[in-house]
Amino acid sequence: MKIAVAGDHAGFALKEEVKALLTSLEHEVVDFGAHNEEACDLPDYIYPASLAVAEGKVDRGIFIDGVGYGSAMIANKIYGVYAAVCQDPFCAELARSHSDTNVLCIGGKIIGSAIALEIVKVWMTTEHLGDVEKYKRRVDKVVKISEKHLKPLSDL
Numbered sequence: 001m002k003i004a005v006a007g008d009h010a011g012f013a014l015k016e017e018v019k020a021l022l023t024s025l026e027h028e029v030v031d032f033g034a035h036n037e038e039a040c041d042l043p044d045y046i047y048p049a050s051l052a053v054a055e056g057k058v059d060r061g062i063f064i065d066g067v068g069y070g071s072a073m074i075a076n077k078i079y080g081v082y083a084a085v086c087q088d089p090f091c092a093e094l095a096r097s098h099s100d101t102n103v104l105c106i107g108g109k110i111i112g113s114a115i116a117l118e119i120v121k122v123w124m125t126t127e128h129l130g131d132v133e134k135y136k137r138r139v140d141k142v143v144k145i146s147e148k149h150l151k152p153l154s155d156l
């Protein structure tokens with residue numbers, strides 16, 4: 001898969017480890033920055049990476065900041081982006097199998113890299129259970145909410 005990675009200074013070190021993991025698993029990585037640990041503003045990196053997900057230029061995104069929620073806040077403002085903050089592999093599994101998320105957000109300051117890399121592995125390999133009626137119904141409801149409240153990129 002083609003994966004957008006992005007984050008701020010607080011997520012930089014873990015982002016580099018995630019990039020190495022994704023490359024070793026033969027995914028293509030597009031790095032939207034930040035490119036070092038100099039203090040920066042998260043929206044400057046997460047917004048363009050989220051647009052790449054929404055436009056289908058990449059298959060999914062993995063965004064890494066200090067604690068994760070900031071990236072999810074920004075990403076979930078974009079039509080077609082469904083982001084979850086995951087701090088353990090079980091959450092990562094459900095974020096895919098139940099919720100069909102296309103963006104994973106991780107907090108580099110609050111979990112160690114061994115757990116973070118396991119989260120990435122699980123999230124990358126878990127399929128959405130779209131044939132289970134309750135999960136399909138719930139995802140469809142979330143999509144309907146975004147159709148009601150967010151503008152598709154083509155309408156902006």
Ligand SMILES: O=C(CO)[C@H](O)[C@H](O)COP(=O)(O)O
Pocket residue numbers: 008010011039042065066067068069070071
């Ligand atoms: O975790 C974050 C958002 O979810 C950011 O990484 C955090 O807010 C950055 O803060 P600071 O500039 O004080 O390092």
